[in-house]
Amino acid sequence: IRRQRQMCIRDRIKATIVSTISRLAGAEGINYLPPYLNDPHRRVVANAIEGLNRAGNIEAVPHLLPFLRSPDNRIRANAIKALKGYGKINVANLLRRMLQSDETWMRDSAAYALSVMAKDDALPLLIEAARDTDASVREKARRGIKKLADRGNRVAGRVLAELDRMGTSGGAGAAGFSELEEEMFGQAGERDRLDDSDPQVRLQE
DSSP states (O other), rough: HHHHHHHHHHHHHHHHHHHHHHHHHHGGGTTTTTTGOOOOSSHHHHHHHHHHHHHHHHGGHHHHHGGGGSHHHHHHHHHHHHHHOOOOHHHHHHHHHHTTTTTTHHEEEEEEHHHHHOOOOGGHHHHHHHTTTSHHHHHHHHHHHHHHHHOOOOOOOOOHHHHHHTTTOOGGGGGGHHHHHHHHTTTTOHHHHHOOSHHHHTTTO
């Protein structure tokens, strides 16, 4: 019992230290807090996520995405809150870069986040993920596309039908999406708008 009490006190102290770091470090928290995300104590992890949210650095997003799956309500809520704080355009651009990563876990985390968000404007990225070479990434992308289709997004419904037609053949056979993407993006080119240096262009509906 004494040992358990000592461990509890130690974990509380560590959680307090993490909170202090996040308050004092500010934007520099991105350099100090990520290691605490692997801590076995949930309060420490939750405080580290809060600190990354306070840091406001978009590069924290890859560290936060896996915690969208956390069974701990506080950890999951903190991760969602932090991601919302980065803004739609910034997160979309980062998720696109993650989908282009050579690391499977990065692409998998991005696809999972997109499937959880399941917003209409995430469909282009979900289609990109549906072309992935990894079956797990493709399945998460399909899950997100199905959510959109079930909500009445007709283009998502057509994409889903194309995925079902291709079966498990996956990314290499996804050329059939081209016409659907052209229909979604139009001549203005949604991808170009998201990457434009002019914020007024990026935010244009």
